Amino acid sequence: MPALTPANVRSPAGAPALREVGSTDVYDQPLSVQEEVLVLRRRLTRLNRLSRKDTPSTSRARWAALSFVVLVLMPIIAAFAYLAQIAVPQYYAETGFTTRLADTQAAGDVFAGAFAFGGGTQVAENDILYAYLLSPALLADLEQDFDLVAHYAAKSGQDPVFLLSQDPSAEDMRRYWARVFDVTYDASNGLIQLRLRARDPDFAQQVLDAVIAASTRTLNDINRAAFQDTVGFAEHALADAEAEWRVARAAMQAFRVRHGIVDPGVEIESRMGVLTSLQHQLATVLIDYDELRQTTGAGDPRVRKLKDKVAVIRNRLAAERSGFSGGNPEGGQSFPALVSGYEALAADVEFAQLRYTEALASLTAARADAAKNSRYLAVFAPPSRAQEPEFPRPLTTAVVIGSFCVLAWLIGFLIFLSLRGRR
Incomplete structure (x- = not known):
């Protein structure tokens, strides 16, 4: 720094130029103390003015440091303080289940059952369960047994960020439920995993138990609907076949009562027996008649008696044969017509009985198939009970927030530098 001399120090207007301290110029007098103080004060003022004139790089560094503190450090510190001191600790409970067929496989079908575990027919049921777990219907079922609003909004005044607000609407409750209830579904193997967050570990475990019970009821409803679809048609067909059989x-019973015939087949056998007996008697009488004619004359009373007997037997045979051939000496419907009507009714009864038997077998098979294809809920991970709170995680969350803040700050600062460089 140059020496303080009267040559480089400007005196007040109207005042003589100041001399250098200890100089022997024309004045040949040393500076007084007041003059030395005045010179030093003016010199310090000039130095202060020069120090205020910063370079552009110094200004950018200052603004960068200030913005980093405001936009990065302060949010990280505020978030960490909130998460560590203000946020209410919450616990996680987890469970997992899938659906399985109710039928049992043989020992030789173990590998087939293992390959069939993850696909095929169980996909539809698992898709329905997954949709139910994400639907408002599950929340409505749970609210019948648990006061979810009271649990999640109990300390909302202390922690308004991670807890439910007081007096929420149905839409607010559904949105908050989606935040605390996670459903993971793997369509490749049909596994469904649930994770619930709550302030109390016992409460979270109980709610997941209720979710499993509600899922079981939903699956039973699916089985019931499938059973009705499978068995309902078979039951309807059986009812129609039974009515037709009745x-x-x-009609057969009315025919038997009207004609006094239980079974025309038995009647035919009986009449055939009568014809056979009459033919046998006629042959015997004719033999006796021929033998008697050889030994006696035509006027013998025994010959006339045998002749009359032959005539009676022949008339009886003619009457019986007439009944078979269509005539009915006793009046009424002919016997062939009776047999024809009976055979038609017997065919109807046999056909109706066969249809009833087939419908009954179809119903039995449908019930067996429905029972075999019914599904049940297989829980492979019962609801767990947490020992320590896992939410929120102050350090991890602060690191994540800090990463986003640093990224946003860098992007903003680079944009600022690019815009300022174009001026």
Whole structure:
């Protein structure tokens, strides 16, 4: 720094130039103390003015440091303080389940069952369960047993960020439920995993137990609907076949009562026996008649008696044969017509009985198939009970927030530098 001399120090207006301290110029007098103080004060003022004129690089560094503190450090410190001191600790409970067929496989089908575990027919049921777990219907079912609003909004005044607000609407409750209830579904193997966050570990475990119970009821409803679809048609077909069989049997019963014939087949056998007996008697009488004619004359009373007997037997045979051939000496419907009507009714009864038997077998098979294809909920991970709170995680969350803040600050600062460089 140059020496303080009267040559480089400007005196007040109207005042003589100041001399250098200890100089022997024309004045040949040393500076007084007041003059030395004045010179030093003016010199310090000039130095202060020069120090205020910063370079552009110094200004940018100052603004960068200030913005980093405001936009990065302060949010990280505020977030960490909130998460560590203000946020209410919460606990996680987890469970997992899938659906399985109710039928049992043989020992030789173990590998087939293992390959069938993850696909095929169980996909539809798992998709329905997954949709139910994400639907408001599950929340409505749980609210019948648990006061979810009271649990999640109990300390909302202390922690308004991570807890439910007081007096929430139905939409607010559904949005908050989506934040605390996570559902993971792997369509490749049909596994469904649930994770619930709550202030109390016992409460979280109980709610997941209720979720499993509600899922079981939903699966039972699916099985019931599938059973009705499978068995309902078979039951309807059986009812129709049974009604048809009853009508055919009633017509047969009316026929038997009207004609006094239980079974025309038995009647035919009986009449055939009568014809056979009459033919045998006629042959015997004719033999006796021929033998008697050889030994006696035509006027013998025994010959006339045998002749009359032959005539009676032949008339009886003619009457019996007439009944078979269509005539009915006793009046009424002919016997062939009776047999024809009976055979038609018997065919109707047999056909109706066969249809009823087939419908009954179809119903039995449908019930067995429905029972075999019914599903049940297989829980492979019962609801857990947390020992320590896992939410929020102050350090991890602060690091994540800090990373986003640093990234946003860098992007903003680079944009600022690019815009300022274009001026």
